[in-house]
Amino acid sequence: MLSLLTKSRNILGMNARNLKYIRPYNLKPAKRLADDKMRSKRVLRKSGIPVPKLIGKIRSRGELDNFDFASLPNSFVLKPNYGFGGEGIVIVYGRKKKVNNTWIKADRSVVAEDDLKTHVRNILDGSFSRMNIPDFAFFEERIQLLKLFKPYTFKGIPDIRVIVFNKIPVMAMLRLPTEASGGTSNVHNGGIAVGIDMATGVTTSATQYNRVIEYVPKKRLLLSGIKIPFWQDILELAVKAQDVSGLGYLGADIAIDRERGPVFMEINARPGLAIQNANQDGLLGRLKRVEGLKIKTTARAVAIAQSLFGGEIEEGIEDISGKKIIGAVEKIKFIDKNKKEFEIEAKIDTGAYSTSIDTELAKRIGFEKTIDDFNQINLSEYKFIPGDGEKIEADFMEKYGKKLKKLENAAVVFSSSGSSLRPVVKTVFVMDKEKVVSRVNIIDRSDLKYPMIIGRKDLKKFLVEVSKK
Amino acid sequence: MYDGFIEFAVSQGVPLSTVTLTLMLPIVVTIIAFFRQVIGIKAFGIYTPALVTFAFLAIGLEADSISKGAQYGFTIFVTVIAIGTLVRIVLKKFRLLYLPRVAIMITIVSLSTLAMLIAGGLLQRTGLASVSIFPILIMIMLVEKFVSTQIEKGARTAIILSTETLIISLICYFSVSWSVLVAFIQTYPWIVLFTIIINIILGKWTGLRLSEYFRFKEITKYAEPSHKK
Numbered sequence: 288m289l290s291l292l293t294k295s296r297n298i299l300g301m302n303a304r305n306l307k308y309i310r311p312y313n314l315k316p317a318k319r320l321a322d323d324k325m326r327s328k329r330v331l332r333k334s335g336i337p338v339p340k341l342i343g344k345i346r347s348r349g350e351l352d353n354f355d356f357a358s359l360p361n362s363f364v365l366k367p368n369y370g371f372g373g374e375g376i377v378i379v380y381g382r383k384k385k386v387n388n389t390w391i392k393a394d395r396s397v398v399a400e401d402d403l404k405t406h407v408r409n410i411l412d413g414s415f416s417r418m419n420i421p422d423f424a425f426f427e428e429r430i431q432l433l434k435l436f437k438p439y440t441f442k443g444i445p446d447i448r449v450i451v452f453n454k455i456p457v458m459a460m461l462r463l464p465t466e467a468s469g470g471t472s473n474v475h476n477g478g479i480a481v482g483i484d485m486a487t488g489v490t491t492s493a494t495q496y497n498r499v500i501e502y503v504p505k506k507r508l509l510l511s512g513i514k515i516p517f518w519q520d521i522l523e524l525a526v527k528a529q530d531v532s533g534l535g536y537l538g539a540d541i542a543i544d545r546e547r548g549p550v551f552m553e554i555n556a557r558p559g560l561a562i563q564n565a566n567q568d569g570l571l572g573r574l575k576r577v578e579g580l581k582i583k584t585t586a587r588a589v590a591i592a593q594s595l596f597g598g599e600i601e602e603g604i605e606d607i608s609g610k611k612i613i614g615a616v617e618k619i620k621f622i623d624k625n626k627k628e629f630e631i632e633a634k635i636d637t638g639a640y641s642t643s644i645d646t647e648l649a650k651r652i653g654f655e656k657t658i659d660d661f662n663q664i665n666l667s668e669y670k671f672i673p674g675d676g677e678k679i680e681a682d683f684m685e686k687y688g689k690k691l692k693k694l695e696n697a698a699v700v701f702s703s704s705g706s707s708l709r710p711v712v713k714t715v716f717v718m719d720k721e722k723v724v725s726r727v728n729i730i731d732r733s734d735l736k737y738p739m740i741i742g743r744k745d746l747k748k749f750l751v752e753v754s755k756k
Numbered sequence: 757m758y759d760g761f762i763e764f765a766v767s768q769g770v771p772l773s774t775v776t777l778t779l780m781l782p783i784v785v786t787i788i789a790f791f792r793q794v795i796g797i798k799a800f801g802i803y804t805p806a807l808v809t810f811a812f813l814a815i816g817l818e819a820d821s822i823s824k825g826a827q828y829g830f831t832i833f834v835t836v837i838a839i840g841t842l843v844r845i846v847l848k849k850f851r852l853l854y855l856p857r858v859a860i861m862i863t864i865v866s867l868s869t870l871a872m873l874i875a876g877g878l879l880q881r882t883g884l885a886s887v888s889i890f891p892i893l894i895m896i897m898l899v900e901k902f903v904s905t906q907i908e909k910g911a912r913t914a915i916i917l918s919t920e921t922l923i924i925s926l927i928c929y930f931s932v933s934w935s936v937l938v939a940f941i942q943t944y945p946w947i948v949l950f951t952i953i954i955n956i957i958l959g960k961w962t963g964l965r966l967s968e969y970f971r972f973k974e975i976t977k978y979a980e981p982s983h984k985k
Contacts, residue, residue, distance in 0.1 A: 298972050300964040302793055307962055374908055405851050414854050414907060476910060499974050564974050 297572030299560060308452070308574065312535025313556045320532060321556040322417065324368050325425055327532065334531045336524055336551045339364070342426040345407050354407075356388045356400045362429045365403065367415040369422045373473040375415030377406055378429060378443070393442035393470050430552075431545040435516065439463050439479075439503055442470030446542040447483070447515065449525035450558055450570065452535065454582040456522045456592040457573040459483040460565040461490055461515065465504060474561045479503070481510050482566030486597020488518025489754070494564045514754070517549045522589045528554055530585075610750045611719045619739060620717040624653035631738055633718075635751050639742035641698065642725050643709070645732035648739060654712050657693045658729060661710045671699060671706035683708060698728045721748055759945050777813060779941050779948050780932040784809050786951040786958075787928050793958045796967025799921040800901045808833065808898065808925040811891035813933065819883035822933045826926060828876075828884045832869065832895050833925075837918050839868045840899040844906060854907075858900050865899050866892075 299308075313321075320327050328338045342363055345351050365377040379390035379398055388400040407424045409415070416422040430444045439445065443464030450458045460480045464470045467477025474480045479500070481493040493500050493510035502508055515521070525539035528551060538558025544550045563570050573596060582588045619633045631648065649658055664687060669679050676699040683697045696711040709728035716723055718741070725745045732738055758766075765775045788805050791797045799805045808829075815832075816825020843861045852860070869892055876884030898921075906914040931937065941948065969976070 295964055295969060295972065295976050298964060298968070298975060300962070300968045301796075302965065303962040306960070372909065402851075408853060412854050419854075419904065475913075494974060497971055497974065560968075560971075563972060567975050569972075569975060 295569070297569030298563060299570035299574065301560065303571060304560065308536040309557060312452070313537075314533070317533035317535075318556040321534060321554045322369055322371070324366060324370070324553065325423075327554050328427075330531055331528060331551055331554070334527065336527055336531070337547060337549065338551050339430060340428040342428060344423060344425040345411070346423040348408070348411060351404060351407055351411070356403065359388075359390075359426060361390075363426045364429050365406065365424060365426055367410040367422050367424060369413075369416035369420065370410075371415075371417055372475070373471045375406075375410055376471070377403070378470075380429070430542045430550055433516070433543045433545050435513070436463075436543075438506070438508055439510070439513070441466045441468075443468075443472060444542050446472050446540050446552055447521055448555075448558065448562060449522065449539045449541065450562060451525050451529040451537045451539055452574050453577050453580060454526055454529060454585075454588045455577040455580065455595075456485065456525050456589065457577060457596060458562055458566055458568070458570055459485060459522075460562045461513070463503075465495070467495075467504075474559070474565075479510065480561055480565035481513070482562075482568075483515060484597055485522075485595075486593040488515040488521070489513065490515070492565065492567050494561070497561060497564045499564075499567070512754070515543075517543060519589065520549050522592060523585050524549055524551055526585045526588045610748055611721055612752050613719050613749045615751065615753050616737070617718050617741075619741075621648075621652050622715070623651050624655075633739035633741050634737040635746065635749075636740045637743055637746065637751060639740055641711075641742045641744050642727040643700075643730050643732070643740050643742075644714075644727050645735075645738035646729055647733065649712065649729040652714060654693060654710075654729065657691055657710060657712060660691050661694070661729075666708055669708060671701065671708070673701055675699075676701070679708065695726050700728065700730070719749070723748075758942050761945055762942055773817065776938060776942060777810065779945050780813075780938075781806065781810075782948045782951045783937075783941075784928045784932060786954055787931060788924055789955055789958050791924050791927075793961050794963075794965060796965030797920045797924060798917060799924045800898075800905070800917055804898065804901055805921050805924045805928065807894045808921060809928040809932070811894040812925060812929040814891045815883075815887050816929070816933060818886060818888060821883070822930070824883050825933070826929060828881075828887060829891070829929070830922070830926070831884070832872070832887070832892065833898070833922055835872055836865055836869065836895045836898055837902060837915075839865050840902050841906075841911070841915075844903060858903055861899055861903060862896055866896050869896065 320330065325341070325344065328341065332338050342360065343354070343358070345354055361382045362380050365379075367375040370376065377392070377398065379392055381391050383389040383391055383397055386399075390398045390403075392398055410422050410424040413419040413421045432440060432444055436445045441464050445461055445463045448460050448462060449456045460482055462472035462474055463479040463481065464472045465477055465479055468474075469476065472478045477496060479493055479495045482491040483489070484491050490511050490513040495504070501510060503510060521541050524541055525537070528539050529535075529537045532554045534554060534556055536556075536558075538555035540552040540555060541549050542552050560570070576595060577591070580591070582591070613635060615635055616632055617635060618630050620628055620630050623629055629651075646658055649655075669683070671679070679699050680697050687697075688694060691710070693712055694710055695713045698709050698711050700707055700709055707730065709730050711726050711728045713724070713726050716725065723745050727739075762772070762775055766772050784806050785802055788799070788802050791799070792802075812825050812829035815828050816822050819825060819828065840861060843864045847857055847860060873885050873887060873892075876882075898918075902914055902918055905917055964972075
């Protein structure tokens with residue numbers, strides 16, 4: 288029980304959210320702006336934030352009677368102005384052919400002008416607004432689904448929720464519409480919430496109905512590792528929106544349009560708490576860390592967010608496995624023959640068993656004599672036939688092992704570019720602060736990009752993450 | 757035995773049951789507030805569970821039995837919600853505006869409730885048959901709450917919230933029908949003011965709700981106790 292208490296210390300609950308964050312930081316005028324979708328759209332647009340284009344609005348029954356439905360485009364979204372939780376939204380994807388003023392929804396069902404009118408009447412009556420106050424309806428441009436998200440999405444459009452506090456984006460999630468959520472990205476109705484690493488914009492873990500899932504339901508499609516495009520822009524938009532809206536504790540909803548890029552959907556004065564499960568991290572801990580920081584520019588705010596709340600994926604795995612995470616190319620430190628430290632770049636090659644270094648590099652770290660002597664030896668007596676490798680190595684070592692200085696072994700390497708017998712020496716290098724003692728073989732790599740490749744034998748203490756830079 | 761204040765109220769013609777029930781209301785709403793803030797049971801706000809509790813109390817008083825109050829109250833509650841759901845499914849096809857739709861729903865629910873009361877009489881459950889109009893009206897009004905929740909937050913949420921309302925109302929009902937508590941309040945009515953202090957504490961409470969330990973189970977399961985940097 289005690290461990291449960293310490294672990295949950297960083298979780299933001301409803302009580303704390305309302306009392307410590309929404310009450311003091313989201314004042315009434317800002318909240319009213321957030322609840323009024325059309326006005327907040329206008330305010331955002333005026334400060335240069337891209338929002339979906341407004342197509343038309345209906346504010347009263349009179350306006351409804353005079354509204355020309357034929358003027359609506361083939362695809363649009365109909366929204367209640369004071370709606371919340373994604374309720375009362377109708378999305379149409381195209382016009383039905385040969386039938387006047389009839390559209391098709393994502394689930395192929397048909398919406399006629401009369402259906403739209405009934406829906407608008409319900410909106411005007413306040414069926415979807417907070418406290419059922421009379422409302423008005425508006426039509427806006429439909430966001431086009433990004434190709435990247437297509438396999439992950441059931442109908443609808445995914446969006447990105449960013450929580451911004453004290454100008455700093457503290458946590459983010461990608462919300463994916465599912466069959467269960469009926470194509471809305473509402474996570475309470477079964478939409479998938481995917482946590483995002485703040486530094487890289489790469490998805491980490493995912494939840495549906497507050498339970499961790501790994502794959503898109505019914506598909507073998509991993510939810511982690513999705514790189515959200517325009518990540519930097521999205522964070523900047525979220526920070527800007529906080530400034531414009533006056534909401535101190537803001538939930539920014541941003542979608543990505545196939546052509547326009549990031550488009551700001553909504554500002555939210557009471558963002559939900561499910562984002563914590565998606566990120567498997569508590570909001571309270573993060574909020575406390577940015578409280579009271581003085582931030583001057585948007586760029587600075589984004590940079591702070593990225594350095595404070597990024598890299599959790601790596602650290603997490605490093606903690607669990609005790610292994611360091613390295614990329615496909617890593618910086619390696621060597622000591623040269625004059626005891627000076629220097630750095631080179633090496634390619635990490637999990638397809639190779641052992642590590643190879645270039646002749647020049649070997650010379651630089653003190654194996655010049657060994658290489659020169661090795662080159663004197665006539666190797667034509669050996670025929671490199673697969674399977675004979677060990678025999679040749681043993682034979683070579685018996686004949687020359689003692690004569691060559693610092694020679695540890697010889698290695699027969701069969702590679703696509705031909706087979707060769709290579710000298711093997713013992714050396715020490717440092718990769719990602721980890722000291723590695725290795726027996727490396729020496730070969731001319733002067734025509735290759737990297738002077739060193741590191742094979743599996745030396746990667747036991749590491750995990751390779753190919754997207755790491 | 758009774759406090760001077762209560763004796764005075766009674767001597768002025770206020771029925772003892774009314775005095776007691778009124779003094780119980782602060783306790784009921786405090787229990788509801790506690791369940792919301794500390795346990796995390798939402799129910800339909802604070803009025804609905806409080807009213808339903810009093811409906812149960814009224815039924816119990818009339819039947820002169822605490823268990824019957826709960827029993828009949830429960831039956832009427834479940835019937836009203838069940839019929840409300842059925843009617844909503846049927847009415848959905850007609851695409852009616854909100855108020856006329858709720859009006860039809862209340863009509864059908866009240867007729868069904870009447871039928872149930874008559875059925876109770878036929879089955880020799882005279883306690884059920886003689887339930888007064890006040891508790892029945894409260895229960896029927898529940899339908900409006902239920903329907904608007906269904907529209908706004910979906911059927912699942914509406915059913916969860918109804919169940920929570922029922923549970924809280926039953927807990928409140930049994931608490932305030934507990935003879936020890938009743939006697940205590942009748943002896944020391946001023947103790948009711950103590951609920952204000954409890955509510956001030958609840959109003960400043962920023963800890964996690966019990967339900968949130970379950971909701972965020974996935975975080976506590978995997979997260980290391982924060983040690984980063």
